[in-house]
Amino acid sequence: MPAIVILGAQWGDEGKGKATDQLGTAARCVVKFNGGNNAGHTVVVDGEKFALHLLPSGILSPGCVPVIGNGVVVDLGVLFQEIAELESRGIDAARLRISANAHVITPFCKVLDALSERSLGPRKIGTTGRGIGPAYSDKASRLGIRIQDVFDRELLRERVSAAVEQKRALLESAGEEVDVEAVVAELSGYAERLRPMVADVGREVNAALDAGETVVFEGGQSTMLDIDHGTYPFVTSSNATAGGACTGTGVGPARIDRVVGIAKAYVTRVGEGPFPTELLDEAGERLRCNGGEFGTTTGRPRRCGWFDVPVARYATRVNGLTDLVLTKLDVLGGFAEIPVCVAYEIDGVRVDEVPVTQAEFARAKPVYELFPGWDEDVSSCRGFRDLPVEAQDYVSTLEGLSGCPISLIGVGPGRDQTIVRRSLLP
Known part of the structure; x- marks a missing residue:
């Protein structure tokens, strides 16, 4: 059975959610490999509309395991809000799997996103203001907070302090102040709800392929918004092209059977x-x-x-x-x-x-x-x-x-x- 990558072939909003949802009914796993809640997928099931932002579209197929890969940046507040909304409509979200290596969007990432757009003035990128870019920037600077860090409060405090210190001058110049302890308390407060969902995603997805299961890799944004291959600098902060499916999940390129553009x-x-x-x-x-x-x-x-x-x-x-x-x-x-x-x-x-x-x-x-x-x-x-x-x-x-x-x-x-x-x- 195949490993299928689904991604946008234009500038986004092409209908990837519907296509992924359709394949998700036959897939063992649907794995989101990039982006965060800056993407929005609308899926209509039996006349009922679902707007998904962070969760993989496979969440709507009962026999499918929805997976958030290491290439995704996760706003934990948005994650649990979206889960709650789906569960209130009868959708089981307990089977969600999240990579321990996925990065977390911190409260100060969203502050920095707004500051960056404001400072660019007429040259602004037009971001969603969700903190996606600053989270990926911290990841590349090796200052990021990962899902696994949320379970160790002392390590989390150390990581948050280092990230905030590096940005302190910029934040203070804009009249912004970050309370490190408040950030630590907010993020660690999600730990117990997160724990059952966290997994070695690369190992589990490869195991599904080894077992002959169908796996769908779901891309956020699109080709023309890819950080390397899009209309830079008016792009997203991750690889939304097919290569991102491999780096964002821990699956080798030789395992991909089909690449579907929407x-x-x-x-x-x-x-x-x-x-x-x-x-x-x-x-x-x-x-x-x-x-x-x-x-x-x-x-x-x-x-x-x-x-x-x-x-x-x-x-x-x-x-x-x-x-x-x-x-x-x-x-x-x-x-x-x-x-x-x-x-x-x-x-x-x-x-x-x-x-x-x-x-x-x-x-x-x-x-x-x-x-x-x-x-x-x-x-x-x-x-x-x-x-x-x-x-x-x-x-x-x-x-x-x-x-x-x-x-x-x-x-x-x-x-x-x-x-x-x-x-x-x-």
Whole structure:
């Protein structure tokens, strides 16, 4: 049985939660490998909507073990709030497993996040303000607090003191003060609830693969927000591409069987940064309203634009995608024509791939080809041939131009609103 990586192939919010949830019904484990509660996945089960932020989507499948890997940063308050909300709706969260090596988002990480955005002014990144970046920064500086540290109060005090001392001048200059003992008391207060969930995640996930079980690796954010391969500096603070599934869980790359990229039938982005196909007109507002394009985590309206083929090709190459899942095809119903960005024009020159430099990408203007739209509501379609011929042609065109087979097509938010062209499972 396979190890399957699921990740975003654009700028996030592509519908990874739904795809992961669908595979989670057949998986032994769903493992979140990066990010934190800055991501938001919306899943609809039997007409009931669930908004997940920190917890893996597999939490909604009773036979699946949801796992938080070492590459994730964890806000313990958010974790237990999300668990409580799910349990109040009848979802069993006791089977959750958390890596002892995952890092903790401390209260002062959130303070520093706000200070950083404020200091950048017009050059701000557009973060969610959840403390994600400072937590990863502490991790890289070897000043981070890990899940395992929460169980040793003296060690925790030592780690918190060292992290705060390193930041004291910055905090004081902004009029902020951190009470080390209060932070220690808050974090250690979660210890007993955490203890049954903490595990050697790498060993357990590898054991599941050794036993022939299916394991799904769930990525937060997306390819174009990856710290190394995204539109830096307007990116997240972790590796959201396929390599992050290995470093974020302790599973070797040779064990990965399939890498599935999720892409909308159009494109959205939240926060700052280049976005060549962005629409600042009635069409963009129509996509936003029809698609419900408001952040699951922040509620911020998403920037909307037409499908970007160079970005799709880039995601296919960087991740080694074996499959694409095209979501929200239903949102395009009613458009007489649908433009698709097939290349860019940069300083008067046509460029067919994502530019090497961010300065060039910021100047990129889309080169469009127009495709006929359709009026029919496709939300009840369950077979590819059930789609209007124009929608079939649109999907086939994106598949050919992106260089990756489109295996699943989403035609609505529900679990059952999916057209399967090629199963992701054997």
